[in-house]
Amino acid sequence: MPIKLPFGGRREQHPTNLWTRCPDCGEMLYNKQLDKNQRICTRCGHHFRLRVDARIAQLLDRDSFKEQDAGLQSVDMLGFVDQKPYPERLDGARTATGIRDAALWGTGTIAGTKVALCVMDFAFMGGSMGTVVGEKVTRAAEHALEERLPLIVVSASGGARMQEGTLSLMQLAKTCAAVGRLADAGVPFISLLTDPTTGGVFASFAALGDVIVAEPKALIGFAGARVAAGTIAEQLPEGFQRAEFLFEHGFVDLVVARPKLRETLLGLLRYMRPTVHVDKAGGNGSSPIGRSPAFLESLIKREPAHG
Amino acid sequence: MVDETVVAANADELRAAVWQRVQQARNVKRPHTLELVRAIATEVIELHGDRLFRDDPAIVGGFCRIDGRRAVFVGHQKGAETDENIRRNFGMPHPEGYRKQIRLCRLAERLGLPVVTFVDTPGAFPGPASEERGVAEAIARSIMVMTGLRTPIVTVITGEGGSGGALALAVGDVVLALENSIYSVISPEGAASILWRSAEYAQQAAVAMRLTAAEQLALGVIDEVVPEPEGGAHHNPDETARRLRARITAHLDTLAGRDRKVLVDARYARYRAMGEFAVVAPTGEPLPERPGFVERIRRLLVSGRAALVGESGLPSGPAEDEAEDEQQVGQDT
Numbered sequence: 001m002p003i004k005l006p007f008g009g010r011r012e013q014h015p016t017n018l019w020t021r022c023p024d025c026g027e028m029l030y031n032k033q034l035d036k037n038q039r040i041c042t043r044c045g046h047h048f049r050l051r052v053d054a055r056i057a058q059l060l061d062r063d064s065f066k067e068q069d070a071g072l073q074s075v076d077m078l079g080f081v082d083q084k085p086y087p088e089r090l091d092g093a094r095t096a097t098g099i100r101d102a103a104l105w106g107t108g109t110i111a112g113t114k115v116a117l118c119v120m121d122f123a124f125m126g127g128s129m130g131t132v133v134g135e136k137v138t139r140a141a142e143h144a145l146e147e148r149l150p151l152i153v154v155s156a157s158g159g160a161r162m163q164e165g166t167l168s169l170m171q172l173a174k175t176c177a178a179v180g181r182l183a184d185a186g187v188p189f190i191s192l193l194t195d196p197t198t199g200g201v202f203a204s205f206a207a208l209g210d211v212i213v214a215e216p217k218a219l220i221g222f223a224g225a226r227v228a229a230g231t232i233a234e235q236l237p238e239g240f241q242r243a244e245f246l247f248e249h250g251f252v253d254l255v256v257a258r259p260k261l262r263e264t265l266l267g268l269l270r271y272m273r274p275t276v277h278v279d280k281a282g283g284n285g286s287s288p289i290g291r292s293p294a295f296l297e298s299l300i301k302r303e304p305a306h307g
Numbered sequence: 308m309v310d311e312t313v314v315a316a317n318a319d320e321l322r323a324a325v326w327q328r329v330q331q332a333r334n335v336k337r338p339h340t341l342e343l344v345r346a347i348a349t350e351v352i353e354l355h356g357d358r359l360f361r362d363d364p365a366i367v368g369g370f371c372r373i374d375g376r377r378a379v380f381v382g383h384q385k386g387a388e389t390d391e392n393i394r395r396n397f398g399m400p401h402p403e404g405y406r407k408q409i410r411l412c413r414l415a416e417r418l419g420l421p422v423v424t425f426v427d428t429p430g431a432f433p434g435p436a437s438e439e440r441g442v443a444e445a446i447a448r449s450i451m452v453m454t455g456l457r458t459p460i461v462t463v464i465t466g467e468g469g470s471g472g473a474l475a476l477a478v479g480d481v482v483l484a485l486e487n488s489i490y491s492v493i494s495p496e497g498a499a500s501i502l503w504r505s506a507e508y509a510q511q512a513a514v515a516m517r518l519t520a521a522e523q524l525a526l527g528v529i530d531e532v533v534p535e536p537e538g539g540a541h542h543n544p545d546e547t548a549r550r551l552r553a554r555i556t557a558h559l560d561t562l563a564g565r566d567r568k569v570l571v572d573a574r575y576a577r578y579r580a581m582g583e584f585a586v587v588a589p590t591g592e593p594l595p596e597r598p599g600f601v602e603r604i605r606r607l608l609v610s611g612r613a614a615l616v617g618e619s620g621l622p623s624g625p626a627e628d629e630a631e632d633e634q635q636v637g638q639d640t
Contacts, residue, residue, distance in 0.1 A: 071586045071587045071588055072584050072585075072586060073584060073585045073586070073587050074584060074585075075583050075584055075585050077526070077582070077583055078515070078516070078517050078526075080515050080516075081515060082498075082502035082503060082511075082512070082515060083502065083503060100587075130582070131581070131582030131583060131584050132584045134581075134582065135582070135584060138579070160470075160471075160492050160493075161492075162492055162493055162498050162501065162502060162516070164492075164582065165491065165492055165516045165517055165518070165526070166468075166490050166491060166492055166516075166517075166518070166523060166526065166528045167526060167528065167581055167582040167583075168492050168582075169470065169471070169474055169491075169492040170474075170528060170578060170581035170582060171581070171582065172447075172450055172471060172474055173450055173454060173474060173478050173578040173581070174578045174579055174581055174582075176447060176450040176451040176454055177450075177451070177454035177455070177574075177575050177578055177579070179451065180451040180452075180454055180455045181455070181575075183451075184455065199471075200470070200471055200492070202443040202447075203431075203442075203443040203446040203447050203471040204446075204447050204450060204471075205447070206447075207441075207443050207444040207447040207448070208444075208447050208448065208451060221438055221443070222431065222433065222437070222438055222442045222443040222446075222471075223433030223438070236435060237435060240435060240438070241438060249439050249440070249441065250441075251441045251444055
């Protein structure tokens with residue numbers, strides 16, 4: 001826009017927009033340099049949260065991303081009002097972030113390998129999953145199934161969106177069902193967990209990747225650490241709910257620093273290509289053990305349910 | 308969409324009426340899963356353990372015979388008095404509870420038996436032991452298994468339907484709910500402490516989340532409300548069980564004849580259709596580096612600096628008009 005407002009300009013020149021303090025080591029980081037370094041602290045290696053556009057640019061081949069369903073927009077199904085009505089919160093988030101909701105999905109390539117990619121953005125209402133986010137994850141999975149493309153989902157979310165009530169909760173079922181179908185059909189799904197991945201997102205599709213990769217020190221857990229500490233009044237273990245904690249307990253395959261992520265995904269994709277079952281008796285080959293649905297049916301029908 | 312069974316003249320009365328339902332749903336005297344199953348079924352054989360770690364007393368399950376129909380049941384289990392409640396962890400499962408559930412549901416699938424689930428939990432246990440053993444993964448896998456399970460599932464929400472920890476047992480072909488049960492994405496206290504920054508607003512949060520059975524029916528999250536005897540389920544557990552048995556057997560019979568693939572596809576479609584969204588015109592442009600003109604104006608208005616708009620000679624109209632145009636374009640296409 002060519003019109004320049006005097007007050008808008010002044011605000012953008014405010015020094016707080018030029019520098020960011022690292023929450024880990026306290027270093028003052030020049031924003032332009034931070035961006036150039038993939039938003040990793042140059043001193044201690046702290047990974048700052050990444051906006052969706054930066055994440056896509058970092059993972060995919062240049063200009064290969066084709067966004068799908070960009071026009072999906074949340075609606076206020078419950079007439080939800082807390083301290084602010086939900087539509088106002090949505091408007092505010094759209095204005096502040098420049099995106100329509102907390103996730104984008106589309107197709108793209110990683111070193112030439114075509115993938116379906118869904119990326120969440122914590123900046124939009126804490127990356128919370130309402131109907132639109134659930135729909136995008138599901139559509140990405142359904143497209144991956146149809147086109148037999150590997151699915152990659154990058155999670156960054158506090159959990160289900162409270163303002164859509166149980167309809168947000170139902171997105172857990174919707175997305176789990178969709179990635180369940182991928183697993184049945186032999187289409188690989190890589191889940192990338194970034195800071196933070198908690199609540200309903202971690203308790204659904206994000207925990208179901210065939211391979212799960214996490215960024216260093218990312219907060220990953222079911223209940224917020226404060227909820228856990230508050231409810232239970234127990235001393236929380238050191239590094240509780242961090243990526244390394246989950247790695248140690250067997251819930252994450254790899255903890256990978258951001259500069260190595262693209263290379264890691266590429267390496268995984270070389271092994272994780274959609275398979276086609278060759279069992280001729282199996283017909284469509286879409287059943288989990290390569291047996292025909294009729295075979296499974298015969299197992300299930302051996303005994304009548306009433307007896 | 309308001310709970311029509313709640314007659315409220317004003318906001319205070321509505322809040323009180325909704326809160327009464329929350330308290331009914333949480334009432335310790337309310338019949339819990341084992342009590343209900345023993346009253347509904349003629350035979351109950353409880354099975355134990357997840358074969359991986361331990362038996363979780365907060366989730367129970369096994370075989371049962373309901374009016375001659377053999378089934379597998381699974382449910383959250385709260386205790387009737389303090390000692391049992393402590394042993395049952397107040398109905399808050401650890402991961403091993405969900406893994407026991409997965410095991411029993413897979414068994415039902417192999418045996419060709421339908422599954423009946425009973426949902427009554429404040430939520431999965433949020434402590435360190437639970438996190439260490441992967442409660443989120445257990446819930447996610449349980450939900451995934453239930454969405455694809457090749458046998459009929461009838462679900463009854465009997466008390467508290469608390470978030471993901473409840474949903475893991477509540478994915479079904481038919482979802483019933485007792486009249487005084489509640490179903491929510493987070494506890495009212497949790498929602499209040501996050502959105503109002505104080506748990507004191509739990510009652511407001513309960514109203515805002517539309518958590519009563521009647522409202523959940525209106526939203527399409529549940530399929531049927533089963534009325535409770537006068538005074539609530541705990542005043543007459545036998546009558547409550549009789550009403551539940553009638554509805555459960557009716558649905559089991561309808562589902563029993565259904566082709567397994569049709570059944571699973573219909574279940575997928577049921578959850579696929581949950582929630583609504585609008586489709587507006589996509590901008591088709593890459594993400595803006597910083598907010599555009601219209602958005603900056605709007606941001607100023609929101610931040611209470613409306614006076615400046617007059618000084619800059621711009622009426623407040625255009626920002627909103629333009630936004631509306633964009634929406635309408637979206638609806639046309």
